[in-house]
Amino acid sequence: MSIIVQKYGGSSLADTEKIMRVANRIVSTKKEGNQVVAIVSAMGKTTDNLIKLAKEINENPSKREMDQLLATGEQISMSLLAMAIDNLGEKALSLSGPQAGIKTDSTHSKAMITEIVSDRLLDELKNDNIIIVAGFQGVTENHDIATLGRGGSDTSAVSIAAALNADLCEIFTDVDGVYACDPRIVPNIKKLSAVSYDEMLELANLGAKVLHSRSVEVGKSHNVTIHVRSSFNHNIGTVVKKEVSSMEHNGVITGIAHDFNIAKVVVFGVPDKPGVAARIFKELALANIGIQMIVQSAQTENQNDIAFTCSLDDAREAKAILEKISNDVGARDVVITENLAKVSIVGAGMMTHSNIASRMFGTLGKAGINIDMISTSEITISVIVNSDQCEKAVRELAEEFDLID
Known part of the structure; x- marks a missing residue:
């Protein structure tokens, strides 16, 4: 008997009618001879509404209390x-993240899963239960609830799949x-039938919203096959896996991500001397601030400017x-520039094609789109542009790299 882990997002659970539709889908999966564990997000805009309520009470609530509050949504x-599944005649049991054995570190609002103790999950499956687990949350060593950050239910799902x-x-x-x-x-962009972990991880890290990057990291580490699909139909979606055949691959460039x-x-x-950059980035690391691009430019013989990108909140x-x-550290000033966006092309094929960068920059140049910063890796080229030119850049690059059906 196969174990199938399913994750349902907030839009799939936005009202009671949609919850019943999801319940029917889970029951159908069970009746096909599978054991099922479903991970759920909060209904619709519940998380946003809870955040709004908190801000009305306290403009700067503690992260611990926000975790206590937001965990209630899931x-x-x-x-x-679980009630809906029970109404359909199947046994169902709901578990919070802590009850399901999800343990995390103590970084409230951005917690990392440290371990999943799967004993209870396995016991309940043996008892023929469909298990419904609240995503996005776990428990710290101090027995506090901690949330995993936006998209954390994806990470919960893939981590549980790995543990089971x-x-x-x-x-x-x-x-x-x-x-x-x-x-x-x-609108007429190609759908990917399959994508490798590495390419999906790059797309997720660079702004693609379909999968959370940490969930892909877990999938890659534990070789979990992930199938991304719609809860509103039964179409085949996109399989994320270790290797993708040439038949499944669209071309040199797999996809384009953007991030506002x-x-x-x-x-x-x-000051241009050893240890200064280390001090700067150590302080940022201690605050769990995620750094993306970094550029150092010399202004005088003895001084440099250091620029980096990060999220708006982290900035x-x-x-x-x-x-x-x-x-x-002897720095003169610190300045933030907003109204920017990142546009990235991703594809394992660029490792064997030397002209990808020139095609990307040429396309943007012809479209009158100025580039502020550039970064590259083996399978990615990212640029920073003005936010009002982001969507135009995506359209032009999709045309250039033949990603349109």
Whole structure:
């Protein structure tokens, strides 16, 4: 008997009618001879509404109390879905993240899963239960609830699939799979039948919203086959796996990601001496601020400017941190630039094609799109552009690299 882990997002559980539809789908999977564990997100806009409520009470609530609050959203979903399955005549049991054995570190709002103790999950499956688990949450060593951050239910699902050695992890969402770029920007963009872990990880890290990057990392580490598909139909979606055959691959470039949640932070007048950059980035690391691109430019013989990109929220925290230590490191000023976006092309094929960068930059140049910063890896080229030119850049690159059906 196969173990199937399924994850349902908030849009799939937005109201009672949709919850009943999901319940029917889970029951059908069970009746096909499978053991089923379903991981659920909060209903619809529940998380956003809870955040709004918190801000009305306290503009700067503690991260611990926010975790206590936000974890309730997924717990509402799990209970209602278990009731719906019970109403269909199948045995169902709902479990919060802590009850399901999900253990995390103590970084509230951005917790990392440290371990999944799967004993209870396995026992309940042996008792012929369909298990519904609240995603996005776990428990710290101090027995506090901690949440995993946006997209954390994906990570919960793939981690549980790994812990149970599941045969498949299905991520149900409101789209038919993974597209070569956002279909809201390019409506006739190609859908990917399959994508490798490495390419999906790059796309997720660079702004593609279909899968959370940490879930792909777990999938890659534990070789979990992930099937991204729609909860509103029975179409085949996109399989994320270790290797993708040439028949499944669309071409040199697999996809284009974009991200509007970008800011550039520049530290001006940094002394050109050993250890200064290490001090700057150590302080940022201690605050769990994710750094993306880094550029150092020489202004004088003895001073450099250091620029880096990060999320908008992290940029404001980074600025405050760097202003506090600017005197210690001898920096002159710290400035944030907003209204930026990142556009990235991803594809394993670029390792064997030397002209990809020139085609990308040439395409953007012809379209009148200025590039602020550039970074590259073996399978990725990313550029920072003005946010009002982001969607145009995506459309032009989709055309250039033949990603349109």
